[in-house]
Amino acid sequence: DSGVTQTPKHLITATGQRVTLRCSPRSGDLSVYWYQQSLDQGLQFLIQYYNGEERAKGNILERFSAQQFPDLHSELNLSSLELGDSALYFCASSVHYNSPLHFGNGTRLTVT
Amino acid sequence: AQTVTQSQPEMSVQEAETVTLSCTYDTSESDYYLFWYKQPPSRQMILVIRQEAYKQQNATENRFSVNFQKAAKSFSLKISDSQLGDAAMYFCAYRRSNAGGTSYGKLTFGQGTILTVHP
Numbered sequence: 571d572s573g574v575t576q577t578p579k580h581l582i583t584a585t586g587q588r589v590t591l592r593c594s595p596r597s598g599d600l601s602v603y604w605y606q607q608s609l610d611q612g613l614q615f616l617i618q619y620y621n622g623e624e625r626a627k628g629n630i631l632e633r634f635s636a637q638q639f640p641d642l643h644s645e646l647n648l649s650s651l652e653l654g655d656s657a658l659y660f661c662a663s664s665v666h667y668n669s670p671l672h673f674g675n676g677t678r679l680t681v682t
Numbered sequence: 683a684q685t686v687t688q689s690q691p692e693m694s695v696q697e698a699e700t701v702t703l704s705c706t707y708d709t710s711e712s713d714y715y716l717f718w719y720k721q722p723p724s725r726q727m728i729l730v731i732r733q734e735a736y737k738q739q740n741a742t743e744n745r746f747s748v749n750f751q752k753a754a755k756s757f758s759l760k761i762s763d764s765q766l767g768d769a770a771m772y773f774c775a776y777r778r779s780n781a782g783g784t785s786y787g788k789l790t791f792g793q794g795t796i797l798t799v800h801p
Contacts, residue, residue, distance in 0.1 A: 572726070601787060603787075603788060603789075612791060612792075612793045612794065613773065613791040613794075615788045615789065615790070618787065618788055625787075626787070626788050628788065658725060660727060662727070662789075664787065666787075667787030668715075668779060668787065670717075670729055670732060671729075671787075671789060672729075673719075673726065673727035673728075675724070675725065675726050676725055676726075
């Protein structure tokens with residue numbers, strides 16, 4: 571068990587809808603990273619927060635947004651969903667930017 | 683931008699044998715970290731081994747070892763005495779060692795290699 575908790579494990583929704591994925595980092599970890607894993611794109615970095623502030627942005631669509639709350643949990647919001655957004659979404663956390671990343675078990679999103 | 687390439691989409695090995703997974707990367711940085719992550723069917727991402735670029739000695743973790751060739755920008759993973767539980771997707775990943783810019787600790791992954799272990 572990595573100590574990183576992601577909910578829900580599975581999510582099935584329709585095109586055009588909006589969903590929120592939640593991540594609780596390991597105790598003491600200040601950094602949270604979001605990754606998208608799809609068959610055609612592999613593991614893509616989306617966004618990173620450190621102690622509540624956005625620190626790095628990757629290939630994140632404008633329809634997607636995220637935030638990290640004072641208790642350090644993070645949420646990834648996906649809106650106007652398209653079929654191509656179907657993927658496994660991972661959250662990872664680390665104590666510091668140079669510390670190893672610990673991954674959660676992911677949220678499997680299916681858009682129908 | 684940094685890129686990571688795993689040229690072997692699939693590999694297979696007999697139980698108890700040794701297998702090597704290849705990874706090359708491209709970077710203009712001199713200091714960085716390299717990782718191998720394992721993703722079994724349970725889909726969890728598990729850190730297998732980590733290498734700091736400034737260290738010449740190759741990292742080892744039990745049956746797992748790496749061959750780090752900095753000049754060639756090559757970072758292969760050797761699995762000795764392969765076990766059925768080693769069957770998984772393996773990802774090579776790169777990370778800058780310094781914060782700043784748009785990097786700030788993010789990992790850049792290769793496309794992965796599916797490893798099958800035959801009994």
